[in-house]
Amino acid sequence: LGAAAGLGALIAAVPALGIGLKVVGSVYLLYLAWQVVGIADVEEADIASAPGFGQSVAFQFVNPKAWFFVLSAVAAFRPLRMDLIVGALLMAVVVMVIVIPSAGLWAIGGDALSRFIRSPRAHRAVNLALAIVLVAMVVLIWV
Known part of the structure; x- marks a missing residue:
């Protein structure tokens, strides 16, 4: 809701903030790509220590x-002709309607993919492919 209430306008008004977000986002995505490439096989202990729902x-x-x-x-x-709060609430509802099923499908797809990634070689290949996608996202941020 904070983003809908003006944070986006602030970033549009102060281009340096947008560039700063791009830099921070790019560094974060490159860090994630590096981490994904370095992930070893997932052990049962890692799964047990995964964060809970809360x-x-x-x-x-x-x-x-x-x-x-x-x-x-x-x-x-964001609908510009609507009241700010109503538009922000509408955006929040629309985003939730889209994100919740999408995240569920992502989790189901990850579970299905994990059934095929049993060998360390396959695991490394998938990790490398995912890291390449993350690096590609950094490129897309800047074009």
């Missing part, structure tokens, strides 16, 4: 990907 929900408030998504969605799609 921790995952709390993380979304500091998740850079979530903030970039919301800022982009608001900048592109």
